[in-house]
Amino acid sequence: MCLILTTIAAVVSTVVWYSSAKMRDMKISVLCWLFWGAAIMWLVDLAFEYAEDGADVFNPSYKVAIAVKTVEEEDAAGQEAEAAEAKTPAAGSEAESAAVTDNAGGNMFSISIEPSDNGDVKFVLNDNAAAAPASGPEEESTATAEKATEQQYGLVVKPSRNGIAVELSHVDGILNDTVLGLAVITLALVIWIAFLLISDPKGIVRSAILKKKKS
Amino acid sequence: MACFTAPLAAAIAAGVVRRTVKTKDADDPETISWATKLGWLEKLSFGGCALLAFEHIWHGEIIFQFPFLTGVRDGNTAEVLREIATVGGTMTVLILAIWAGMLVVSSRIVKRKPAVVEG
Numbered sequence: 001m002c003l004i005l006t007t008i009a010a011v012v013s014t015v016v017w018y019s020s021a022k023m024r025d026m027k028i029s030v031l032c033w034l035f036w037g038a039a040i041m042w043l044v045d046l047a048f049e050y051a052e053d054g055a056d057v058f059n060p061s062y063k064v065a066i067a068v069k070t071v072e073e074e075d076a077a078g079q080e081a082e083a084a085e086a087k088t089p090a091a092g093s094e095a096e097s098a099a100v101t102d103n104a105g106g107n108m109f110s111i112s113i114e115p116s117d118n119g120d121v122k123f124v125l126n127d128n129a130a131a132a133p134a135s136g137p138e139e140e141s142t143a144t145a146e147k148a149t150e151q152q153y154g155l156v157v158k159p160s161r162n163g164i165a166v167e168l169s170h171v172d173g174i175l176n177d178t179v180l181g182l183a184v185i186t187l188a189l190v191i192w193i194a195f196l197l198i199s200d201p202k203g204i205v206r207s208a209i210l211k212k213k214k215s
Numbered sequence: 216m217a218c219f220t221a222p223l224a225a226a227i228a229a230g231v232v233r234r235t236v237k238t239k240d241a242d243d244p245e246t247i248s249w250a251t252k253l254g255w256l257e258k259l260s261f262g263g264c265a266l267l268a269f270e271h272i273w274h275g276e277i278i279f280q281f282p283f284l285t286g287v288r289d290g291n292t293a294e295v296l297r298e299i300a301t302v303g304g305t306m307t308v309l310i311l312a313i314w315a316g317m318l319v320v321s322s323r324i325v326k327r328k329p330a331v332v333e334g
Contacts, residue, residue, distance in 0.1 A: 002270065006266070029258075030258075030262075033258035033259055033261075033262040034262035034263075034265065034266060035262070035266075036259060036262070036263075037222075037258075037259045037260060037261070037262035037263025037264070037265075037266070037310070038262065038263045038265075038266035038267060039263075040259075040263060040306070040309055040310055040313060041218075041219065041222065041263040041264075041267050041306045041310075042267070042270075043309075044302060044305050044306045044309055045218065045302060045306075047305075048301065048302050048305070180270065180273055183269070183273065184266050184269060184270065187265075187266065187269050188266060191265065
């Protein structure tokens, strides 16, 4: 979505640059460079993701800034303080834990997978408000964890090769990408305005400052 | 993670070369100076890097404290370097290829006879 929005913005700014001499004076070319540069780079990024993960990259719920780590990886990284928060190890078990972080890197909650007494796997949400049942068969536990997190955070918990995968739900994935795309366009517009005011091609800022000085 | 650093390095290099070339370029209105051509590369690279850096901040991959990259902070330095080399390298190559295309097209446009405006 971000790539699409940026490419549309690049095309529009280029058409405006070509068709309007007035806008060329207003340094609209700055926007063209910004948008085309970013669109090219995101295209490469998408190509690499496609090569790695296939058609999944076109799923809006695919890419979320989450950190899914096993207990062993966290220990190896020497992040004992973070790991202590994320872990809920069952005594003597091979518990795996995933710390789910928000975009700012802050911990939202963590989930651990623990072997239960009857040989099944249980998911435990380490969050007071959204705790999954501490026992029960795997499927039931997964479904409960999924429901709890989706309701509270718009996240979907699924079993995966590495233990668990946490994804943004479909609608939230689209919204997140759209908001990012719009934020990118807004940032580019802010850069353009700043560039315009500083370069001041028509001398408007200069004359306004001088006028104020005189009065 | 930090893929935009490769095109950023290319942009800085283009900027340095442009400033060196600028003083040597002759003012010929019928040709495009190398300073202008390198300026295109610089703007394209810097423009993309600025927005990509913003996207990385959005996703929490860049932080405002040392070492500035969450990948390096988490001990995945090799992974970060690999991504700079592969994804970043390809970005730089594609930007350079598009810039080379721009040079070819622009030189043909300059050589072309000016269109006659009717009316």
